[in-house]
Amino acid sequence: MNICWICGREATTREHRVKASDLRSIFGVVTQQSPLYTKQDGTVKILQSVKSNFAKYSAKICHHCNTTQTQKYDEAWSELADYLLKNQSIIGSCKTINAGKIFSCDFKQGILYCHLYLVKAFGCKIIDDKVPFDLSGFAECILSGKAHPDLYFSVDNKIKLNNKNYAATSPIQVIQYGCPKKVVYATWYYIIGKVPIKILYYVNTPPISVHGHMIHPRIGKKFLRLA
Numbered sequence: 325m326n327i328c329w330i331c332g333r334e335a336t337t338r339e340h341r342v343k344a345s346d347l348r349s350i351f352g353v354v355t356q357q358s359p360l361y362t363k364q365d366g367t368v369k370i371l372q373s374v375k376s377n378f379a380k381y382s383a384k385i386c387h388h389c390n391t392t393q394t395q396k397y398d399e400a401w402s403e404l405a406d407y408l409l410k411n412q413s414i415i416g417s418c419k420t421i422n423a424g425k426i427f428s429c430d431f432k433q434g435i436l437y438c439h440l441y442l443v444k445a446f447g448c449k450i451i452d453d454k455v456p457f458d459l460s461g462f463a464e465c466i467l468s469g470k471a472h473p474d475l476y477f478s479v480d481n482k483i484k485l486n487n488k489n490y491a492a493t494s495p496i497q498v499i500q501y502g503c504p505k506k507v508v509y510a511t512w513y514y515i516i517g518k519v520p521i522k523i524l525y526y527v528n529t530p531p532i533s534v535h536g537h538m539i540h541p542r543i544g545k546k547f548l549r550l551a
């Protein structure tokens with residue numbers, strides 16, 4: 325039996341690598357006639373629907389955790405992703421955009437929910453990429469609705485992307501430290517169109533000089549730096 329890494333129930337579902345709603349926003353309706361192509365383990369796979377298993381992580385989670393438990397997180401992420409995709413042309417143009425109107429809920433809550441969506445995606449990615457990482461802290465945050473102290477995200481202006489018709493996740497880069505070794509740093513990218521979203525696990529506050537302005541629910545600023 326597959327066990328849900330979040331709650332320990334039987335796991336029967338999988339999380340999308342790039343969220344289905346983000347794929348639809350970028351590529352429209354995906355069918356047999358207008359499929360998507362993805363590369364996995366050096367092989368090209370054809371997606372005839374955004375629900376294709378090739379679009380999902382191999383890590384499994386239970387139906388409850390993938391729906392009821394995380395629905396609010398998923399919805400907030402879709403609102404942020406739509407907003408970023410609509411504004412993708414000004415990314416890297418030295419503008420700071422007001423983000424007060426992104427979410428249908430309160431801004432602070434919206435950022436917390438986006439953060440928790442990324443905690444879920446990060447957990448699935450860690451399992452997929454076989455990173456030796458204790459996920460109990462991530463699971464606790466998803467179940468309690470509380471932010472993880474060490475997880476940050478940002479739109480990374482250092483990465484320049486040119487293709488609007490693109491979506492991907494990068495491999496995770498990890499640094500382990502101590503004896504026994506423990507992951508103290510892990511980062512990867514969630515890319516939608518020309519928007520490179522950096523996700524960072526960093527024990528202690530990440531220095532701005534290295535990582536730029538990272539977003540965390542405890543930092544209550546009503547704007548996102550896009551450049």
Ligand SMILES: [Zn+2]
Pocket residue numbers: 328329330331332333385386387388389390
């Ligand atoms: Zn579960």
